[in-house]
Structure formats: C-alpha cells, structure tokens
Amino acid sequence: MHSFFHAFSNYFFDFIELISICVAIVSLLIVTFYYLYYFIKLCYNQENKDLFNHPISVIICAKNELKNLQKNLPAILSQNYFNFEVVVVNDQSTDQSIFFLDTLAKKHKNLVIVNIDDFVTHSEGKKFALTLGIKTAQYEHLLLTDADCLPKSDTWIRQMSCNFNYADIVLGYGSYERKHGLLNKIIRYDTFNVAQQYLSFAFAGQAYMGVGRNLAYKKSLFFDNKGFANHIHVPSGDDDLFIQEIAPESSLAIEICDASHTISDVIESWKDWIYQKRRHLSTAPFYKLKFKLLLGLYPSAQLLFFLSVITLFYLETDFFFICILLVVKLLVSYLVNYKTMKKLNVFDLYWFHPIYETLHLLVQGNFVLLNLFRKPKKWSR
Incomplete structure (x- = not known):
C-alpha cells in the first residue's frame, strides 16, 4: 500500500x-x-508636423472642479492655435466654479460656459454633460479633455489637431504627475499599461477606446452615431464604448509626441484610485466579444x-x-x-x-x- x-x-x-x-x-x-x-x-510612431487649418472646439466637463479649473483652464485658453473655443460644461457643481468661469469669460471671448442647473435630472455619469458640450460647440472638430488635465505644452491643440488632416478620430495620451510613493508608481504604471494597449491595438486597426483626458473626433461622427444612445444606460463608456461604435467606419490616428500629452494631478488616496479604476472597468461587460x-x-x-x-x-x-x-x-x-x-x-x-x-x-x-x-x-x- x-x-x-x-x-x-x-x-x-x-x-x-x-x-x-x-x-x-x-x-x-x-x-x-x-x-x-x-x-x-x-x-516606431513618428511625430506629425503637418499643420491643420480649421478651428477647434475644446470641450471640458467639470463637476466641483474649482481648484482644477483655476489651475488648468488659463493654460488651455492660452494655447498657441489660430482659432479655437473652449466649452466648459459646469455639471451641477456646488462649489464656486460658475463664478470663476463667469469672471474668466469676461477676459477670454473664446470661453463658452454651459451651466447645468441643480433641478435638471439626468442619468448617472458624464454623458449628459458631454452631449450638451458637443451640441454647444460651434466647430466640427472636437478636442476633449478633463478639468484636472494640464496640457504639457502650448502647442497641445496644434499637435492633436494636425491629425485631422487624414483622420476622423485622434487618440491622445494623458499622463499623471510624478511623485514619491508606491501608489504613485502603480498608478503611473497602470496608466502606461492601459495606454500601451489601447494605442497599439488602434495602430493594428483594433481600436477599442481612447481616454477622455485627451481625445479628439469630428462632431458629425457623434451625431451620425446618435451620440451615446446605444449605451446611455451605462454611466461610463463615453471614451470606450463610443469609440468601439464609431472606429470601424472611420479613419483613426494616434498622437503621442511629448507636446501632445496632458498631465493630471495624481490621486493620492488608495480608496479614490480603487474607485476610479473600478468605474473604468465597469464598462468591460459591454465590450464587443x-x-x-x-x-x-x-x-x-x-x-x-x-x-x-x-x-x-x-x-x-x-x-x-x-x-x-x-x-x-x-x-x-x-x-x-x-x-x-x-x-x-x-x-x-x-x-x-x-x-x-x-x-x-x-x-x-x-x-x-x-x-x-x-x-x-x-x-x-
């Protein structure tokens, strides 16, 4: 035995x-x-040095982002580009964002404010605010970013928009500020890992997402697709489910030259980062097989x-x-x-x-x- x-x-x-x-x-x-x-x-991605000769609408959705707007919006309004507007959608903020925006609009005629009042009821997530921003935009070519994003250069709009010469969609890169600590390193590695995948897959003709921190596409694509109607019940998805819908029938480019990057303040709480990552992953069940x-x-x-x-x-x-x-x-x-x-x-x-x-x-x-x-x-x- x-x-x-x-x-x-x-x-x-x-x-x-x-x-x-x-x-x-x-x-x-x-x-x-x-x-x-x-x-x-x-x-082997090469920097695009062509010039684009059409106006751009930059769209930012903000909810209680006063500090970030104060820090980043002036730099966006001061971009070195011949003709652009900045549409800021103030989504039912309870801080003093609207007062700051009104003051700034007096100095910058290209700042357009869309204010969503408290009594307006809309679905969870960012899609309603973003839809209003896109409808308000007067130009065909849209460049999306977030309130906590700072362009790395004053040629950010130029670097992203030059890809519109031959593409309908431009996937950019949004990085996070470098600081000390393990959490910072993991967040920045995670950002790199996600970018490496969505950018290289797009390069191979299999685009499945962009990032709302740095994303550009034509306004007509949004309306031809009926906006976010097919996944309006999903709180997230404005930068992945939407891209999966419009990419197959559209030309697409990626832009990762240094001057085209945006930088965000890194999250300093494990709890907040976990919440953010879980929110990003919540759309995965709705991805194509x-x-x-x-x-x-x-x-x-x-x-x-x-x-x-x-x-x-x-x-x-x-x-x-x-x-x-x-x-x-x-x-x-x-x-x-x-x-x-x-x-x-x-x-x-x-x-x-x-x-x-x-x-x-x-x-x-x-x-x-x-x-x-x-x-x-x-x-x-």
Whole structure:
C-alpha cells in the first residue's frame, strides 16, 4: 500500500510538472506575441508636423472642479492655435466654479460656459454633460479633455489637431504627475499599461477606446452615431464604448509626441484610485466579444506564466529551463518597453517594471472581482 501511494504521488507531481511546463511555454508565447505584434508598433510612431487649418472646439466637463479649473483652464485658453473655443460644461457643481468661469469669460471671448442647473435630472455619469458640450460647440472638430488635465505644452491643440488632416478620430495620451510613493508608481504604471494597449491595438486597426483626458473626433461622427444612445444606460463608456461604435467606419490616428500629452494631478488616496479604476472597468461587460478576448487573453497569459513558473520552482524543475523562460520574458519586455516608456514619460519605472507589472496584475484582478458584486456609478466623487 505504501509503495502504491508513493508511486501515485510521483505520478501526480510529474503530471503537474508537465502541465506547468506546457502552461509556461504557451503563456510565454502569447505574451511575446502581444509584445512583438502589438506593443512594438508604438516604438516606431513618428511625430506629425503637418499643420491643420480649421478651428477647434475644446470641450471640458467639470463637476466641483474649482481648484482644477483655476489651475488648468488659463493654460488651455492660452494655447498657441489660430482659432479655437473652449466649452466648459459646469455639471451641477456646488462649489464656486460658475463664478470663476463667469469672471474668466469676461477676459477670454473664446470661453463658452454651459451651466447645468441643480433641478435638471439626468442619468448617472458624464454623458449628459458631454452631449450638451458637443451640441454647444460651434466647430466640427472636437478636442476633449478633463478639468484636472494640464496640457504639457502650448502647442497641445496644434499637435492633436494636425491629425485631422487624414483622420476622423485622434487618440491622445494623458499622463499623471510624478511623485514619491508606491501608489504613485502603480498608478503611473497602470496608466502606461492601459495606454500601451489601447494605442497599439488602434495602430493594428483594433481600436477599442481612447481616454477622455485627451481625445479628439469630428462632431458629425457623434451625431451620425446618435451620440451615446446605444449605451446611455451605462454611466461610463463615453471614451470606450463610443469609440468601439464609431472606429470601424472611420479613419483613426494616434498622437503621442511629448507636446501632445496632458498631465493630471495624481490621486493620492488608495480608496479614490480603487474607485476610479473600478468605474473604468465597469464598462468591460459591454465590450464587443473580440475586445473581451483580446484584452482578457493578455493578463490571463501573464498570470498563468507567473503561476506556472512558481510551481516549477516548487517542484524543483531544471533550474536552467526556468531561467530560460524568465530571461526570454524579461528580454522581450525590456527591449520593447525601452522606447515606449520613454515616449510615454514613465521611464523612471523602466528598470523595475516587472515588479510593477506583477503588483498591477494582482491589483487589477481584485478590481475585477469587486466589480462582480457592485459597480460604481458616479463619474465624479
């Protein structure tokens, strides 16, 4: 009997080892495919230096954003562009935003204010405010950003709009301010990770989202699509579900040159960041199936690779084989991320990015589990 259990035990662990080896190899191949087919495309993105000779409507939705408006709006109004307006939608703010906006409008004739009164009842989220802003905009070409975003240069509008020469949609990049602390590093790595995916997938003709912090498209696209009507019941989705609807029939460009970036004050509370991330993830169930598979396969392969390597270590599999797996994984990510992390202003995270990748994977998994039970609804806390 003892020999039977001993033989069974050996067989069982040999089987687990074989499965782990297969999982490690397959998951590594999947991750490598994403890097060498999708992510590497961002390394070769070139700056667009053409000029665009049409006016632009910048749209900002703000809810209790007085401090951010005071900090960022003057810089947006002072952009070096020949003809533009800034439409600010004050969405039922209870701070002093409207008074600041009225004062600023006296100095800047290109500032247009849309004020949503308290008695107006509308759906949860940002879509109603954004729809009013788009309807108010007098120009065909729209550039969207948030109240907490500061353009990195005075040529932000010019850099984003020049892509309208050959595209209907322009996906930009919004970064976060660099500060000390683990939370700051994880947030900035998360921002990089999201950008690396939506920008490179768009490059490959599979656009599934932009970011409301830096996104441009034609006004006619919005109305031809009947706005957000198809997902008005979903609080979020103005920058992902909407893009999935209009991208297949539209020409699209990405813009990631340094002067086109926006910078936001980073969230300094774990609680607030968790809420924000859960809100962003709440639209995932409404994604098209192909995007669910595309976005789900990559983190799943990452997780399976880490788990299988840990299992192989535990089973004392050939150390040289395990090292080969890890070296290939690290080599591919370090080579591809070198240029991309520089372009997206997170190069300070470069040398330790495998650590942030692992932490991010664990945190992201927790967000997904939390959203299975309850989804955030408000777009501004």
